[in-house]
Amino acid sequence: MEKNINIPKHIGIIMDGNGRWAKSKNRPRVFGHKAGATALRKIVEHCRRIGVEYLTVYAFSTENWKRSQEEVNALMTLFKTYINSERKMLLDNNVRFMVSGRKEGVSESLLKAIEKLQEETSKDYKMTLNIAFNYGGRAEIIDAIKKIKDSQEEVTEENFSKYLYNDLPDPELIIRTSGEFRISNFLLWQIAYSEFYITDTYWPDFDEKELEKAIYSYNKRERRFGGRLDAE
Numbered sequence: 001m002e003k004n005i006n007i008p009k010h011i012g013i014i015m016d017g018n019g020r021w022a023k024s025k026n027r028p029r030v031f032g033h034k035a036g037a038t039a040l041r042k043i044v045e046h047c048r049r050i051g052v053e054y055l056t057v058y059a060f061s062t063e064n065w066k067r068s069q070e071e072v073n074a075l076m077t078l079f080k081t082y083i084n085s086e087r088k089m090l091l092d093n094n095v096r097f098m099v100s101g102r103k104e105g106v107s108e109s110l111l112k113a114i115e116k117l118q119e120e121t122s123k124d125y126k127m128t129l130n131i132a133f134n135y136g137g138r139a140e141i142i143d144a145i146k147k148i149k150d151s152q153e154e155v156t157e158e159n160f161s162k163y164l165y166n167d168l169p170d171p172e173l174i175i176r177t178s179g180e181f182r183i184s185n186f187l188l189w190q191i192a193y194s195e196f197y198i199t200d201t202y203w204p205d206f207d208e209k210e211l212e213k214a215i216y217s218y219n220k221r222e223r224r225f226g227g228r229l230d231a232e
């Protein structure tokens with residue numbers, strides 16, 4: 001990356017287009033999801049290299065249960081495989097692994113694997129990979145309200161995020177691949193002031209160069225509206 005680039009501290013990504021990518025190659029949808037997992041590895045490594053501190057990716061939404069049983073099973077299995085295959089990369093790169101989402105519906109064995117990797121990567125980390133899995137933004141807000149009901153604290157805009165699944169700083173940049181202009185129930189509370197970047201590229205083709213393009217575009221907008229880099 002060029003120098004003097006403002007790297008967002010937290011990037012959120014809606015990894016869309018695995019199915020269309022697979023279709024364009026006459027392959028089953030699951031083939032696209034597998035390629036999506038490979039793309040994710042490269043993006044995690046690159047985020048770590050360039051100094052992104054938090055990366056939240058949308059891997060399975062509460063809506064995704066409506067897909068065919070075959071595809072749901074494949075995504076569950078893929079996540080389990082991902083946890084095993086990426087363990088070393090995450091530890092070698094000092095990346096903390098986290099998951100945001102509801103536990104209901106997720107198998108005991110997957111929940112155990114998640115918990116184990118969360119624990120193993122919770123120390124000496126330099127970056128956080130937060131996987132939104134069985135995640136819905138409205139569900140997250142409802143679940144926060146339920147927690148608040150049991151608390152004595154006065155709730156404010158500043159402390160509300162403490163009650164969300166994971167208390168991370170708000171993302172400065174949200175990326176959506178494969179061309180749709182929708183938020184799809186992703187991080188509803190946290191995106192109040194986020195910049196959006198939408199690319200036509202399908203998620204399996206989204207690579208380091210594409211990520212840098214998104215960050216450059218974010219910087220251009222910062223220059224125009226943020227005032228932070230105007231003094232250069």
Ligand code: FPP
Pocket residue numbers: 015016017018019020021033034036037040058059060061064075078079082131178203
């Ligand atoms: C959206 O593409 C993608 C998903 C619903 C799944 C995202 C999953 C991955 C990128 C795999 C790696 C992640 C883990 C950790 C399991 P789509 O299927 O909606 O694509 P389409 O809109 O072209 O059909």
